[in-house]
Amino acid sequence: MYDLVIIGAGPAGIAAAYEAKKAGLNCVVIEKGLICNTIYNYPVGLTVFSTVNELEIIPGGLKPAREKPTREELLSYYVRFVLENDLNVHTEEFVVDIRSEPSAVAGGLTSFTVSTNIADYSSAKVLVAIGAMDHPRRLNVAGEDLPHVFDHFRETYPWVKKKALVVGGGNSAGEAALFLAQEGAETTLAIFRGDWENTDPKQGCIKYWVKQPLENELKENCLKLFFLGKVIEFREGEAELASETGERVTLPNDVVFVLIGSDADLTMLKNLGVETEQGKYGEVPVYDPETFETNVPGVYVAGHFTHQRHIKGAIDAGRQAVQKLVETRAVETGA
Ligand SMILES: Cc1cc2nc3c(=O)[nH]c(=O)nc-3n(C[C@H](O)[C@H](O)[C@H](O)COP(=O)(O)OP(=O)(O)OC[C@H]3O[C@@H](n4cnc5c(N)ncnc54)[C@H](O)[C@@H]3O)c2cc1C
Numbered sequence: 001m002y003d004l005v006i007i008g009a010g011p012a013g014i015a016a017a018y019e020a021k022k023a024g025l026n027c028v029v030i031e032k033g034l035i036c037n038t039i040y041n042y043p044v045g046l047t048v049f050s051t052v053n054e055l056e057i058i059p060g061g062l063k064p065a066r067e068k069p070t071r072e073e074l075l076s077y078y079v080r081f082v083l084e085n086d087l088n089v090h091t092e093e094f095v096v097d098i099r100s101e102p103s104a105v106a107g108g109l110t111s112f113t114v115s116t117n118i119a120d121y122s123s124a125k126v127l128v129a130i131g132a133m134d135h136p137r138r139l140n141v142a143g144e145d146l147p148h149v150f151d152h153f154r155e156t157y158p159w160v161k162k163k164a165l166v167v168g169g170g171n172s173a174g175e176a177a178l179f180l181a182q183e184g185a186e187t188t189l190a191i192f193r194g195d196w197e198n199t200d201p202k203q204g205c206i207k208y209w210v211k212q213p214l215e216n217e218l219k220e221n222c223l224k225l226f227f228l229g230k231v232i233e234f235r236e237g238e239a240e241l242a243s244e245t246g247e248r249v250t251l252p253n254d255v256v257f258v259l260i261g262s263d264a265d266l267t268m269l270k271n272l273g274v275e276t277e278q279g280k281y282g283e284v285p286v287y288d289p290e291t292f293e294t295n296v297p298g299v300y301v302a303g304h305f306t307h308q309r310h311i312k313g314a315i316d317a318g319r320q321a322v323q324k325l326v327e328t329r330a331v332e333t334g335a
Contacts, residue, residue, distance in 0.1 A: 002026050003329065004322070005114045005123040007095045009035050011311045012303030013129035014078060015057045016318035017087045023326045029087065030116055032094030036078045038133050038304075042071040043179060044155040049171075049207060054312040057081055093118050098126055098272050100296065109332055110298045125298050125325050129318060132282070132305040134265035139167070139258055143234030149256040159185040163252050165239050167231060168259035169195025174206035176257050178214050181223040188251060189214070190226040193244055226251075264305030272296055279307055291328075292321035300325055 004020050006013045009031035020027035034040050042048075047070050048055070055074060056062045062069060062077040069077070082089055097115040101122070114121045136151035138144060153166075153176035164185040166177040169192055177189040198205040206214070217223035226249070229242035239253040263282050270276065274294045275286040285294055285301045292300045302308070302317035329335070 001111070002028055002121060002123040004028075004125045004127060004325065005030065005112070005121050006127045006129060007098075007114070008129035008131055008303070009082070009089050009091070010038055010129060010131050010303060010314065011036065011055075011057070011078065012131075012308075012314035012318035013127070014082060014087065014089075014318070015315040016127050016129060016302060016322045017089065018057055018081075018085055019319045019322035020326075021085065021087060023322065025322075025326070027088060028121060029089040030093050030095050030114070030121070031089055031091045034091055035082050035089060036075055038131050039071060039075050039078065041133070041152065041154075043153055043175065044071065045179075046071045046175065048074055049209070050311055054310070055315075057315055090116075090118075095268065098128075098268050098299070100272060100298075112298065124329065125300065127292075127300040127302060127318070127321055127325070128269060128285075129301070129303045129314070130264060130305060131303060132264040133262050136258075136262045137260045139231050139260070141231050141233055144258065146234055146236065148236075148254065149234050149258065151258050151262075153179070153257045153259060156180050156183040156185060159255050162186065162254035164188070165190060165251060165253050165256045166259060167191075167228070167256065168261075169198075170205065170259070170261065171207050171210055172261075173257070173259040174210040174214055176259055177223060178210055178217065181217040182213075187217075187222070188224040188226050190228045190231070190241055193227045196225065196227070266305070269294070269299070269301070272299060274299060274301075281309065290320075291324040292317055293324070293328075 003025040004027040006016050006029040009029045013029050017029045047068050052062050064073045093116045095116050099113045101111045112123050112126050156179045164180045164187045166173050167190045177187050180187040227244040229244050232240040239251050241249050273296050276283050277286050284306055287294045287301050300321045302321045303314035308314050308317050
């Protein structure tokens with residue numbers, strides 16, 4: 001019987017596991033991919049936009065060569081953090097179900113069974129920190145499943161001297177277009193004019209430090225912008241788009257990146273009875289902003305699939321959720 005099962009070893013889950021270890025909880029983290037799988041999947045060589053103090057779980061330890069860390073430096077920091085603190089993380093094991101077992105513990109306390117593809121875990125509390133990368137959003141157009149159409153961008157070198165189309169209006173699309181244009185792919189960024197002209201840093205727009213170099217690439221004719229009405233179809237060798245004025249255009253094309261965001265998979269939580277609501281960027285679980293507990297007592301949430309979209313918020317939430325659940329547990333057990 002665990003005190004706490006944490007689902008997901010991203011920054012939220014790792015910060016929570018560290019806090020649980022400090023509090024002496026018997027805790028396991030179950031991660032379906034690798035430690036910090038989301039960061040592992042960032043584009044190779046990406047420099048993140050957050051500063052060191054926003055990324056560290058405890059001060060010290062992250063020492064990038066420049067002001068901000070690269071994907072590789074950040075990943076190495078979190079992996080070393082897990083290893084050096086001997087956090088109990090099971091990788092490449094995915095949770096398929098969480099069940100409430102109300103009668104399992106004497107005294108009427110709720111407990112949970114967390115089932116994975118490998119084992120069942122009994123736990124007094126569950127912290128769900130599954131991020132929001134499970135379901136990349138789709139355009140739902142013909143040709144989207146062709147092998148040259150990708151829903152994530154990994155690296156640029158296979159596409160040098162090829163005709164690349166990036167569809168999307170946020171930072172991920174902007175960064176992919178920049179990487180591709182800078183490294184010699186003939187790149188078109190298909191974007192709604194409103195997204196291109198949006199400069200509100202609080203919204204999911206292309207941040208200025210990506211936008212400025214994109215504008216330089218435009219000036220030097222290394223990048224083309226296409227103000228999108230809608231995508232019509234992807235075909236082998238070409239993409240058919242409608243412009244913002246409705247004109248149909250067929251672009252010669254070798255590779256497409258559809259980078260229009262992604263959503264969490266909330267199925268497990270909903271099956272458990274956790275309520276959800278519409279957040280700024282999609283559906284989110286309903287939870288107490290102080291304790292991070294959902295309407296199902298004993299089930300906590302933290303990180304990217306809640307209202308916290310960034311790493312700092314994910315770390316703070318993971319930490320705070322565990323501090324609160326430790327307090328609750330002490331009252332419940334009279335410890
Ligand atoms: C390209 C890119 C660049 C970014 N740059 C920045 C940046 O500079 N600064 C910043 O603050 N944010 C940035 N972000 C956002 C940042 O990655 C997230 O805020 C952060 O990862 C959130 O941490 P998390 O722990 O909540 O979720 P995640 O890091 O997504 O971790 C969730 C984990 O849960 C695992 N998981 C999911 N379902 C299951 C399951 N059923 N069973 C077991 N494990 C499961 C996943 O594999 C994953 O490892 C960026 C995002 C992208 C895509």
